[in-house]
Amino acid sequence: MNEQLLRLLFLIQLGSTLFMTGLIWFVQVVHYPLMAGIGRGEFCRYEARHRVLTSWVVGPPMLLELATAALFVWAQPWNLPVWSSWVGLALVGVIWASTVWLQVPCHELLSQEFDAAAQQRLVVTNWVRTIAWSVRAGLLLWLTWGVIR
Numbered sequence: 206m207n208e209q210l211l212r213l214l215f216l217i218q219l220g221s222t223l224f225m226t227g228l229i230w231f232v233q234v235v236h237y238p239l240m241a242g243i244g245r246g247e248f249c250r251y252e253a254r255h256r257v258l259t260s261w262v263v264g265p266p267m268l269l270e271l272a273t274a275a276l277f278v279w280a281q282p283w284n285l286p287v288w289s290s291w292v293g294l295a296l297v298g299v300i301w302a303s304t305v306w307l308q309v310p311c312h313e314l315l316s317q318e319f320d321a322a323a324q325q326r327l328v329v330t331n332w333v334r335t336i337a338w339s340v341r342a343g344l345l346l347w348l349t350w351g352v353i354r
Contacts, residue, residue: 211282215352218273219345221266226342228263233335237328241321248319256312271297283352289344296341303333 243251274297278290311327314320 206280206282211280214273214276215282215349217269218277219349221270221273222338222341222345224266225263225270226338229331229335229338233328233331237324237331240315240324240327243319245319249316252312252316256316267301271301285348285351289348293341293344296337296344299337300334300341303330303337307331307333 240248240252274290274294277285278294281287281290307330308327311323311330314323315327
């Protein structure tokens with residue numbers, strides 16, 4: 206694969222991961238906890254709007270992150286440690302699995318009516334993604350340091 210293209214794809218992976226890491230920390234510390242304060246009468250409309258708007262913000266970077274993480278398992282550029290690409294892809298897998306099996310079901314319950322237990326479960330289970338994205342960001346920054354050295 207062309208060296209310039211690899212560099213561009215690495216930067217896309219780094220950028221999408223750093224973007225999502227910052228966003229997930231905001232969601233974890235601010236956004237999800239504040240959901241408990243939305244009035245019950247307004248909550249379903251709020252949740253529905255939240256799901257649509259959030260999809261537009263997180264969909265593209267999550268897809269880019271997934272594609273580039275998979276690509277770097279295959280390409281193995283710059284003599285990076287093989288394990289690092291596999292760990293990075295595994296972390297993406299954890300993030301996607303958590304999203305599909307933990308957060309989406311909570312949002313589906315909350316779209317029908319406010320449920321304090323579902324909202325609390327959303328906050329608690331979202332730590333899986335928050336930690337996975339944070340570790341992934343650290344890994345990619347460490348790899349970036351190795352590439353630019």
